[in-house]
Amino acid sequence: MKSEYAIEMLNITKRFPGIVANDNISLQLKNGEIHALLGENGAGKSTLMSVLFGLYQPEEGLIRKNGEEVEIGDPNDANRLGIGMVHQHFKLVECFTVLDNIIMGVESVNRLGFLQKKQARDKVVALSEKYGLHVDPDARIEDITVGMQQRTEILKMLYRENEILIFDEPTAVLTPQEIDELMDIMRHLSAEGKSILFISHKLDEIMAVSDRCTVLRKGKYVGTVNTKDTSIEELSSMMVGRDVNFHVQKNQSKPGDVILQVKDMTVASKSHKNNAVKHVSFNVRGGEIVCIAGIDGNGQTELVYGLTGLEPLTSGSISLTGNDISRVSIRKRNVMGMSHIPEDRQKYGLVLDYSLEENLVLQRYFEPEFTDKAGFLKKDNIRKYAERLIEQYDIRSGQGPVTRARSMSGGNQQKAIVAREIDRDPELLVAVQPTRGLDVGAIEYIHKQLVAQRDEGKAVLLISLELDEVMDVPDRILVMHKGEIVGEFDPKCTTEEELGLYMAGAKRQEVNA
Amino acid sequence: MKRKLERRKSFIDWFINSNGATSVAVVFLGFLFGTILVAVVGKNPFNMFKAIFVSMVGQANNKGIWNFRYVGETLAYSIPYVLTGLTMAFACRVGLFNIGGEGQYVIGMTIAQMVALLVPAFPGLWVLCLVLAVIGGAIWGGIVGILKAKFQVSEVVATIMLNYVALYGSRLVSLQLPGATTYKTAALPSQAFLSKMIIPTSNLNISFIIMIGACLLYWFIMEKTKLGFGFRATGLNKDAARCSGINVVKNISLAMAISGAFSGLAGACVLLGGAFTSGRILAAQDNYGFMGIAVALVGNNTALGTFIAGILFGILKESQSLMQNMDIPKEITFIIQGLIVVFIALRSGLELVKQLREKQKVRKEVLAK
Numbered sequence: 006m007k008s009e010y011a012i013e014m015l016n017i018t019k020r021f022p023g024i025v026a027n028d029n030i031s032l033q034l035k036n037g038e039i040h041a042l043l044g045e046n047g048a049g050k051s052t053l054m055s056v057l058f059g060l061y062q063p064e065e066g067l068i069r070k071n072g073e074e075v076e077i078g079d080p081n082d083a084n085r086l087g088i089g090m091v092h093q094h095f096k097l098v099e100c101f102t103v104l105d106n107i108i109m110g111v112e113s114v115n116r117l118g119f120l121q122k123k124q125a126r127d128k129v130v131a132l133s134e135k136y137g138l139h140v141d142p143d144a145r146i147e148d149i150t151v152g153m154q155q156r157t158e159i160l161k162m163l164y165r166e167n168e169i170l171i172f173d174e175p176t177a178v179l180t181p182q183e184i185d186e187l188m189d190i191m192r193h194l195s196a197e198g199k200s201i202l203f204i205s206h207k208l209d210e211i212m213a214v215s216d217r218c219t220v221l222r223k224g225k226y227v228g229t230v231n232t233k234d235t236s237i238e239e240l241s242s243m244m245v246g247r248d249v250n251f252h253v254q255k256n257q258s259k260p261g262d263v264i265l266q267v268k269d270m271t272v273a274s275k276s277h278k279n280n281a282v283k284h285v286s287f288n289v290r291g292g293e294i295v296c297i298a299g300i301d302g303n304g305q306t307e308l309v310y311g312l313t314g315l316e317p318l319t320s321g322s323i324s325l326t327g328n329d330i331s332r333v334s335i336r337k338r339n340v341m342g343m344s345h346i347p348e349d350r351q352k353y354g355l356v357l358d359y360s361l362e363e364n365l366v367l368q369r370y371f372e373p374e375f376t377d378k379a380g381f382l383k384k385d386n387i388r389k390y391a392e393r394l395i396e397q398y399d400i401r402s403g404q405g406p407v408t409r410a411r412s413m414s415g416g417n418q419q420k421a422i423v424a425r426e427i428d429r430d431p432e433l434l435v436a437v438q439p440t441r442g443l444d445v446g447a448i449e450y451i452h453k454q455l456v457a458q459r460d461e462g463k464a465v466l467l468i469s470l471e472l473d474e475v476m477d478v479p480d481r482i483l484v485m486h487k488g489e490i491v492g493e494f495d496p497k498c499t500t501e502e503e504l505g506l507y508m509a510g511a512k513r514q515e516v517n518a
Numbered sequence: 519m520k521r522k523l524e525r526r527k528s529f530i531d532w533f534i535n536s537n538g539a540t541s542v543a544v545v546f547l548g549f550l551f552g553t554i555l556v557a558v559v560g561k562n563p564f565n566m567f568k569a570i571f572v573s574m575v576g577q578a579n580n581k582g583i584w585n586f587r588y589v590g591e592t593l594a595y596s597i598p599y600v601l602t603g604l605t606m607a608f609a610c611r612v613g614l615f616n617i618g619g620e621g622q623y624v625i626g627m628t629i630a631q632m633v634a635l636l637v638p639a640f641p642g643l644w645v646l647c648l649v650l651a652v653i654g655g656a657i658w659g660g661i662v663g664i665l666k667a668k669f670q671v672s673e674v675v676a677t678i679m680l681n682y683v684a685l686y687g688s689r690l691v692s693l694q695l696p697g698a699t700t701y702k703t704a705a706l707p708s709q710a711f712l713s714k715m716i717i718p719t720s721n722l723n724i725s726f727i728i729m730i731g732a733c734l735l736y737w738f739i740m741e742k743t744k745l746g747f748g749f750r751a752t753g754l755n756k757d758a759a760r761c762s763g764i765n766v767v768k769n770i771s772l773a774m775a776i777s778g779a780f781s782g783l784a785g786a787c788v789l790l791g792g793a794f795t796s797g798r799i800l801a802a803q804d805n806y807g808f809m810g811i812a813v814a815l816v817g818n819n820t821a822l823g824t825f826i827a828g829i830l831f832g833i834l835k836e837s838q839s840l841m842q843n844m845d846i847p848k849e850i851t852f853i854i855q856g857l858i859v860v861f862i863a864l865r866s867g868l869e870l871v872k873q874l875r876e877k878q879k880v881r882k883e884v885l886a887k
């Protein structure tokens with residue numbers, strides 16, 4: 006008799022030094038269902054999938070396929086069992102065609118060792134028609150959109166005749182329209198009998214597409230629910246362990262004077278020859294939060310580099326509270342009132358091998374409060390300052406001011422950066438994806454801090470890829486596409502769908518700053 | 519019994535987490551293997567230790583008077599080792615790999631002999647020699663720093679190349695000095711030499727005090743000043759330092775210059791320290807610059823560690839001649855030095871031990887439940 010379940014992971018326990026990443030977790034994937042795996046960062050989702058993929062061996066528990074116990078020693082075993090995965094970061098060769106990428110590793114050859122591309126091509130075309138995956142097999146990966154790259158990854162699994170498909174946070178890189186298409190594809194796949202595991206922390210997507218949902222929290226199994234019998238609120242409290250306030254509480258903004266004025270700014274890209282930011286003009290007033298929205302890689306990073314001085318401007322000008330800062334050093338910009346919460350907190354935000362207190366004075370150590378006239382550091386003052394920030398901003402760490410930044414959790418690392426940047430009492434706060442990779446509690450905290458800055462009359466420029474954040478936090482939205490600002494919106498008068506059209510470049514309006 | 523076991527366990531934890539303790543253990547291991555090697559080739563290891571002992575505390579001469587000369591020589595030898603060690607250590611702390619200690623050393627030495635021979639002698643001539651040698655070494659290192667900071671030229675390649683430029687440039691220039699033959703110049707004026715101190719029979723001179731001053735300066739700059747704060751931040755995470763407004767380009771250039779200054783000083787100290795009477799036409803590298811890399815490695819790039827490691831290398835150097843007198847091949851000291859460096863490199867192995875222990879700990883905790 007055939008089992009009801011395609012894959013069963015029963016009582017899996019996986020420990021790492023000092024932490025139990027998976028504590029007695031069970032997950033049962035039915036044949037032909039879409040099963041969501043929900044949890045915050047660090048809840049154990051990736052560990053569980055790595056166990057299923059043979060990357061880790063669990064200390065306890067067993068895995069069954071179609072009711073029979075199986076041993077998954079390495080990823081090759083997983084492949085043999087028909088388990089395939091679309092990773093969050095695609096594993097594609099940029100300069101190969103779609104077809105080459107699909108057949109890579111399982112190329113069929115004739116007796117003389119020549120590639121049999123014709124057969125493979127026919128099979129790929131047939132598959133893409135059967136499942137509605139429209140993609141040109143002869144296009145190069147570097148020329149096609151992210152959505153098409155993802156379809157290539159899906160075709161790769163189908164070509165290998167995988168029965169169990171794992172999608173790891175597949176919507177993070179897509180526009181709203183592409184997300185809808187992906188949902189259709191997933192429904193189509195499950196209708197054709199494939200079993201799908203959908204890893205996500207986005208509740209509305211889980212509600213929209215999945216049949217059942219398993220929730221993990223801090224390495225423990227919380228429960229499995231039928232999606233149609235539950236609500237977003239129930240799922241979120243299962244995930245976080247308490248009720249969460251989804252909407253940022255804020256009053257009407259009272260915009261004041263223009264703090265940041267950007268005119269005709271052009272910034273070169275490091276990776277390409279062409280300019281990443283093209284003749285961008287906008288302003289930010291005191292007392293408002295302006296958000297730059299867009300899909301990753303449309304010039305937001307370079308825009309921030311230009312603003313903060315990490316990259317020189319090709320042309321244009323920036324002025325901060327009326328002073329031209331286009332050619333001014335990074336430190337001078339800091340001193341003049343610009344704060345920056347960088348995108349990559351471990352690379353740009355913190356010196357990981359410095360202690361917490363040293364990181365907290367990283368931009369101020371040369372000030373008279375922390376350095377005497379002879380150039381010696383005043384360690385007592387640094388300690389006192391750090392203790393105050395730790396208390397005030399609730400930064401949690403093992404040993405207080407002397408904790409190595411490396412040993413702190415991601416959320417507390419970010420809190421330390423936020424404390425450092427906000428406490429300098431800036432005129433302008435540039436926050437780049439400040440909530441990336443953080444759990445719901447920390448996200449709430451950071452949003453509150455941003456709104457508090459706004460209410461104090463500071464200018465806040467938020468750069469975000471998360472649509473929820475884009476709709477919720479700012480007072481004004483600017484959409485960026487291919488290095489240009491293509492639209493300006495009031496979050497109260499727009500929809501995610503409308504923003505999506507602009508983000509994808511399907512629509513644009515003339516914007517004058 | 520159980521408490522004893524636990525005490526032993528916490529000792530092991532302390533040991534693998536302490537850089538200083540592992541350095542000491544590494545040196546001990548180096549000597550242990552050296553001893554075995556001496557025994558294997560059929561010599562008496564006791565004589566090796568006797569030679570090392572004598573170079574550390576001296577010995578009585580045949581009239582029964584204690585002769586400290588060996589101690590003086592040991593300390594004198596250690597001066598350039600410590601200084602070139604500081605070169606490497608300083609660069610390392612700022613995230614740079616300065617293999618150019620040798621070149622900076624040669625430049626310092628060459629400038630010192632040029633000054634000594636070309637400037638009319640006056641009583642404080644040696645001060646001028648040292649100061650200009652320091653500046654010369656700083657410039658030689660600083661060039662690399664600027665190349666690295668402004669044009670992303672690898673400091674490793676640049677310093678290696680500049681080592682050769684320094685060596686052959688030094689020959690070229692020194693051959694033009696008064697009285698130059700193929701291997702030496704005219705005698706240096708007496709005012710250029712560093713005055714002896716404490717043990718007049720040896721070459722121990724006031725540059726030993728200058729060297730201690732250099733160690734203190736190193737420690738002060740790195741640990742106590744805002745300059746050092748910026749240096750260390752640059753060394754640990756260049757991107758974050760830059761993003762926080764620290765001038766990384768300036769720091770890298772400046773750090774390479776300061777780093778080179780230590781070796782420039784070492785060059786002048788060796789030339790004027792009493793072992794030579796005239797200027798040198800270098801036929802090959804002296805290798806002090808390269809030994810500095812090993813010294814800094816053993817000393818964990820700290821001021822105190824580099825000082826102690828430099829003294830150790832000085833002891834080994836001085837004991838070479840004593841060993842030969844006692845029928846022990848002096849090459850054994852090179853082997854010990856080499857083994858110490860190899861064992862230091864094995865430190866990453868300790869990381870594995872650390873991980874293993876943590877795993878065991880988890881397993882035990884789980885079993886205890």
